[in-house]
Amino acid sequence: GKVRAPTHVVSTICDDRGEEPTYYGVTMSELITSDYGVGDVLALLWFKRKLPKYATKFMEMCVMLCADHGPCVSGAHNAIVTSRAGKDLVSCLVSGLLTIGPRFGGAIDDAARCFKVAVEQGLDAPTFVEGLKKQGKRVPGIGHRIKSKDNRDKRVELLQNYARKFFPATRYLAYALTVEEYTLGKAANLVLNVDGCIGALFLDLLSSSGAFTQKEMDDVISIGYLNGLFVLARSIGLIGHALDQKRLQARTCGRGPRAGQGGRGEPLYRHPWE
Numbered sequence: 001g002k003v004r005a006p007t008h009v010v011s012t013i014c015d016d017r018g019e020e021p022t023y024y025g026v027t028m029s030e031l032i033t034s035d036y037g038v039g040d041v042l043a044l045l046w047f048k049r050k051l052p053k054y055a056t057k058f059m060e061m062c063v064m065l066c067a068d069h070g071p072c073v074s075g076a077h078n079a080i081v082t083s084r085a086g087k088d089l090v091s092c093l094v095s096g097l098l099t100i101g102p103r104f105g106g107a108i109d110d111a112a113r114c115f116k117v118a119v120e121q122g123l124d125a126p127t128f129v130e131g132l133k134k135q136g137k138r139v140p141g142i143g144h145r146i147k148s149k150d151n152r153d154k155r156v157e158l159l160q161n162y163a164r165k166f167f168p169a170t171r172y173l174a175y176a177l178t179v180e181e182y183t184l185g186k187a188a189n190l191v192l193n194v195d196g197c198i199g200a201l202f203l204d205l206l207s208s209s210g211a212f213t214q215k216e217m218d219d220v221i222s223i224g225y226l227n228g229l230f231v232l233a234r235s236i237g238l239i240g241h242a243l244d245q246k247r248l249q250a251r252t253c254g255r256g257p258r259a260g261q262g263g264r265g266e267p268l269y270r271h272p273w274e
């Protein structure tokens with residue numbers, strides 16, 4: 001008789017068996033002919049649903065605003081050094097991506113987890129911050145190497161303004177700002193950073209958009225979807241830095257469209273002794 005083939009992989013987000021591929025049931029034709037953008041693709045492939053326009057636009061803003069933050073940050077630095085060592089594009093990209101973590105760009109999920117618990121437990125900002133301090137933990141989503149009370153992060157301001165205008169509620173953002181007010185009393189660089197702002201605003205999105213049940217919201221936070229936004233966004237900048245170094249090298253080596261026109265060129269990186 002018929003023997004059913006064993007299932008090797010179960011996937012629930014897309015299908016390529018029909019006449020055309022689908023992202024969570026939405027055909028490529030619909031994606032292209034209707035007004036879908038990258039935020040809608042994220043909604044379908046990560047969250048397995050369509051989300052309202054203001055929400056997908058918010059995700060696109062996160063991707064745009066976090067795409068790059070200059071050549072000096074950990075990820076870009078690694079990508080640049082790797083590119084100057086003559087490595088291929090994928091190596092440059094992953095070398096940059098591997099720096100994303102609890103200190104750099106990867107604090108979004110933990111910020112969301114901490115703010116969620118704090119709001120659920122009704123902790124005021126001093127109790128929340130001092131509680132983490134007693135455990136020897138830094139507050140995720142708070143602090144920046146160069147941004148401070150007097151040198152605000154434009155990205156945080158833009159995201160907040162957008163959410164205040166378009167989100168049904170911004171309760172978690174309001175809480176995060178009480179935390180910032182308290183930490184700024186300790187040191188001027190203990191601002192709500194872009195990771196913390198995205199973490200808080202995502203809690204607002206999940207809890208007030210009507211698109212997620214409480215259980216689904218809990219899953220998003222406990223599984224940890226949100227660092228993915230920074231990883232995705234920063235990949236754009238890391239690729240840019242890797243290509244930038246290759247262009248500069250091509251000028252030195254006499255290859256490429258600007259060969260022979262001079263230029264500084266970027267040799268193998270070696271950190272100065274001093």
Ligand code: ACO
Pocket residue numbers: 102103104105106107137138139140141142143144145187189190193194195196
């Ligand atoms: N919570 C509590 N205290 C803090 C925090 C924080 N988030 N950040 C700094 N401090 C205090 C601590 O007392 C720290 O001393 P310690 O080293 O003994 O713990 C002291 O400030 C010194 O910190 P700084 O030198 O001012 O900060 P640094 O430049 O070392 O760190 C960083 C900056 C890594 C962002 C830090 O603030 C931090 O770990 N924040 C939490 C993680 C986070 O949100 N990262 C995302 C940053 S945004 C981005 O990468 C896109």
Ligand code: LMR
Pocket residue numbers: 066068069073145146194
């Ligand atoms: C970034 O987006 O890379 C940062 O906010 C970290 C930094 O130090 O600028």
